[in-house]
Amino acid sequence: MSTFTLGQDTFRIYKINSKKHESVSYKRRDYFKISLLTAGTGMMYFSGTPVWVEKATLTFFNPLLAYSWEPTSKTHSGYTVLFTADFLPGPLRRPPLFSPDLIPVYTLDKAAVKDLVFIFEKMIAIDESDYAQKNELLAHYIQLIVHEGLRLQKVPKPMLQNNAAERITRQFFDLLWKQFPVRSPEEVIQLKNPSHYADALNVHINHLNQSIHTISGKNTTWHIQQKLTGEAKMLLMQTDWPVADIAYSLGFEYPSYFNRFFKKQTGLTPLSFRK
Structure with missing residues (x-):
């Protein structure tokens, strides 16, 4: 959950293996982000709503959702992928998965973690390759992760109504x-x-x-x-x-x-x- 940037690129992927206590400031970003946390604990804030993270999780972020991250463990590991809207077909960018009205944090079992680690590692290898069509292939793997989130969609906790x-x-x-x-x-x-x-x-x-x-x-x-x-x-x-x-x-x-x-x-x- 370290602080990453997309810059002028349309896609970036990072492997997280941090021994630093790195907070992520509370604000919106201008890109989509999917994070797989395989180890570590912390507190996420989505539009002011706190979510305690203490197990392996898959989290989806979108440009309409203000969020921050405060780690509470000395180390954390996993993967983060950043991409622009052009990387996903329109239907997969629509609610509920990337809705600003949900907290899209999914707790994962060991089998799901293993499957997702495989996908993220494949994306890293593809991104580092010189394959001419790698952007299309990377988009395919992002869609696989999105579909995994849709499959787990019963897990997210709706934000409370305004009161x-x-x-x-x-x-x-x-x-x-x-x-x-x-x-x-x-x-x-x-x-x-x-x-x-x-x-x-x-x-x-x-x-x-x-x-x-x-x-x-x-x-x-x-x-x-x-x-x-x-x-x-x-x-x-x-x-x-x-x-x-x-x-x-x-x-x-x-x-x-x-x-x-x-x-x-x-x-x-x-x-x-x-x-």
Whole structure:
């Protein structure tokens, strides 16, 4: 689920074998994307709706669907293919598979993972070849994956209808994600706990907590802690900032508070995790 781009191409395929904690920012893209996650865990957000991923999954993304990815494991592996609309016949780009009103995340059994890994590996080999008609062949394999998604279509979870709880939840996630990533030790996040978010949204904290739990199944504190933990992991692995600076930028008054928080969330101290 690392950050990939299509550039001027109409097709790109990547094999994921990452030992980095790489978040994917919350926004729409101008291409279609299919991801096969074979190992790793994380949290996806589709138009503000969180989806916890802890097993092998096949996920379909389209240009109308805003999404982000926050890994919660230190490593993850799989495949990602990006392509433009021209690669697929019209009927396969229509709802429900690429509908912006669904969360198209499919949990896979071992047999399905094996079949899909074979298809993705074939696409990598074809893409690296000098076969003159490889684009047509690649489009054929994409259609095979799309049909596999259509076969599993009973799995996706429809997005909830617009209501007050969903509206507040989306506003909460918008505020949460706008604070990240932290780009320098001088930046300090301003919204640190559920009360801060309730004040920013002008709602009672109990109403905020109830709305978040109704939509996501998790409480407000859990989501804040998950995001703080993810950002802390990224800063520890990808910067040389002192732990005290990381603690300060993430809103902890004292490094000792951050150390206790991080160890409770991960089982490791920040310095042990960085090693």
